[in-house]
Amino acid sequence: MAEFLALSDAVARHLKAGDTVAFEGFTHLIPHAAAHEAIRQGIGELTLLRMTPDIIYDQMIGMGLARTVIFSYAGNPGVGLLRRMRDAIENAYPRAIETIEHSHSAMAQAYEAGASGLPLAVFRGYKGADLPRVNPAIKSITCPFTGEALAAIPAHRPDVTFIHAQKASEKGDVLIEGIIGVQKEAALAARRVVVTVEEVVPSFKGLHPNLTILPHWTIDAIAVVPGGAHPSYTHGYYARDNAAYLDWDRISADREAFSSWMQSNVLDVGPEVFAARVESLR
Amino acid sequence: MAEFLALSDAVARHLKAGDTVAFEGFTHLIPHAAAHEAIRQGIGELTLLRMTPDIIYDQMIGMGLARTVIFSYAGNPGVGLLRRMRDAIENAYPRAIETIEHSHSAMAQAYEAGASGLPLAVFRGYKGADLPRVNPAIKSITCPFTGEALAAIPAHRPDVTFIHAQKASEKGDVLIEGIIGVQKEAALAARRVVVTVEEVVPSFKGLHPNLTILPHWTIDAIAVVPGGAHPSYTHGYYARDNAAYLDWDRISADREAFSSWMQSNVLDVGPEVFAARVESLR
């Protein structure tokens, strides 16, 4: 049952050191505020699960909070490489991390399998590719009807999933629209679900019947954080801060610049700063 | 590429004797007009595929056009049994039919697998049930991660799928809303797709981004048939004709009553009668 909490309480209550956690969002609706709160609370030894670990995972890895990253594309979207993640993999700085790598298709279907209560996802994939050689979690099954060998991977079942969404109703139902990504699946696959939202509205009455909604009984905690996706965007609320993504390439290229940026922009502030960050993007 | 055709041409061009065909619709948007056109054209030896063969398959079976029915629930929804289908199974009247029976879950996932280009669907199902004993298409695979035995069934790949939808755009994109059932999957799983619609609108501009739409390049033919789902309903256009479903129980109970009803309500008329049938239901 969805409980409305301050973000700090929602994170403290639902994210534990050592958890497997997904902060999902496919370019749109990336839960930056929630990830920053996790960083402030210093919750470590995490297994980070996400199709596109971008800035927030670069930040968590750079702060030494990740033990393992399960992913399919580790880039700064539209800009280039993730320099803190590279530093961890290439130079074990600030610590070594384990990587478990899949394709997008595999990751999306592993979430879907998790949401469906299945132990695995089965699909036609990875043919001729090298990932099955380096990721022992990629196995194969034989179709009993055609004899074809199909890829099989374990379902994703995160301990907790964090997502950002447009609206919650007063009951705690959550509405996601626009590029909806894999958030519904990531939420339904998880044991616990925490959602940050732009705003709370009395109800969703009168909305289109086929919108993407997570009922309140699928959610554990909701925190209202206007601007909470910045520098990602929230469809209908504010635009993507492309400049911030370009900036990140420079900031993350240097260990010192990174540390000082994290200190002043994450550790020394609270979730309330996000509202101001999106003001000029509305 | 979607071609706008008269219903008779759409059926004649895309449905052949001996085809595996799905006329899908889950209580809502059942393509009655298209099925009646197929009956008028006497296209036979069909393998009828559908989760809930209701009145239209009862009619096609009663007219002797079906060789095989693949299904998961053969009832007159909310009323009772399908009496023509029973007569075929129990008494081989007007001919014997083969039945291949699944659960709803299996059928829905077999369509999904077909839409995904997969040869099979894998799921946790049929545990302790007798269907796997009588349906050799239900096999099992072992999860290579957990050792669990899971059900496996062949994907549905109909030769042609017929659906009814609210609107087509002038380009031939098709919008489905309300109870969307399994229609998108049934269409995407098929080699050819024919859609009847209530109306054509200039475009879908301004509609919500996440609505259920089949792009024009996934569709072969579109026929405009107002009321084409009657006595099923079209959300936003007209209500379900519950009385007609109750009537069917009586009509279908008797071979003579059935034949004479089919003569005057299907064989002797054309798709234009559907508009009048829904007038009082709008």
Next chain:
Amino acid sequence: MSDFTPNEMMTIAAARALRNDDVCFVGIGAPSAACNVARLTHAPGITLIYESGTIGTAPEVLPLSIGDGELCETALCTVSVPEMFRYWLMGGRISIGFLGAAQLDRFGNINTTVIGDYAHPKVRLPGGGGAPEIATSCGEIFITLKQAKRAMVDKIDFFTSFGHGEGGDHRQRLGITTKGPTLLITDLALWRPDPESKEFTVTSLHRGVTREMVQDNCGWPVRFAAELEETPAPTELELGTLRDLQARTEAAHQGGRRG
């Protein structure tokens, strides 16, 4: 209330078994009435799901089919049928699944497929629909049934859905982790599985019902609990709510009639 029918008692007893935080997979007929009576009386927060994809519906009138427009119009949201079965049913999000039966045995195994042999049936019934996976994926199963000797049989002709199998730990032996049938609500009595054997045992008789009446309308030797209760009669609120719902429903289903 002094005056109520056995069917009304059955529906109201089923409604009472539902809790405010339950998520119910509703079927047509008695379950639909029971779930909506619960929603309109003691369990306003209950979530009703119909397999047509409607989540959190609150229909004013009972649907004739599981996909009536009313369900979609009053729902929190409506998803595709594959999603309904994958994410919501098999994903383990339903606490209570309702099943009816053409034939039922003492262990809650259900037949709605055929009477007689599968290949050459005496009566071809509609089949299982969602039942095979409802029976194993929902947290618990409630069964509603009008008692009759031909419905409550020693051996069912076909296992459409699995209850407790041969009893005992048969579910666990098949790797099924949900509870299965935990309550049978008939027009005469409430039945619960014996904790060990899992055989359905009468725990409460509806008002005016005797042990003999229960046995006369059951095809196996009935076990009665040591402490047999009387099901409290419907309250005015319960009965009024049910009858209003049915009156609204009847009026609505008369509509839409053409010549």
Next chain:
Amino acid sequence: MSDFTPNEMMTIAAARALRNDDVCFVGIGAPSAACNVARLTHAPGITLIYESGTIGTAPEVLPLSIGDGELCETALCTVSVPEMFRYWLMGGRISIGFLGAAQLDRFGNINTTVIGDYAHPKVRLPGGGGAPEIATSCGEIFITLKQAKRAMVDKIDFFTSFGHGEGGDHRQRLGITTKGPTLLITDLALWRPDPESKEFTVTSLHRGVTREMVQDNCGWPVRFAAELEETPAPTELELGTLRDLQARTEAAHQGGRRG
């Protein structure tokens, strides 16, 4: 047009290869520009799909990421990412998939995963994203690449996605039924696989480009077609369309800057 850059030539040559009825899986960078130039010139009916779930988009400016709001706002519809990969990509509905490469070999096999050893890489690149299944599920693959010796190598360090493998019928031997890479568009030339060996062969040199320039920027001994064409220079319409698009894009991406 007399004045154009090699990058402009590459983008416009890629645009020309697209047909009005193509359904393209678009990546960021050169493919995105090429697909939109095609849409704004000779192929107004083309369907552009980005893996974020947007189907039939018509962006005014080029997206910086594959999930910019512009893509959703101009799309026919937007589906979930699992649906995108299941029904649209793996369902076999994409005619042309675009891929870029950090390393490419002569058979169209691509590496965007690591330079060096996978476990201890010299450079950790972003990885494959959708590429492993794009490479095998789309009808054909077009590759765009700025030529350089370190990019066009004899042996790639990691098979992120499969092209023609060791050449010949290697795809068929793996049970892959799609065509794979059918066109390589660089800043210097157009390359097509040899019908038998499947080795990329230069079939057209861009204006002002010599065989030597192509060989100097390629890490394997280049094969040239017997009849080598010259790629027609960009027309005024093509170049104007591309430059307008890029100017609009640049202006848009400057926006939204805060202090």
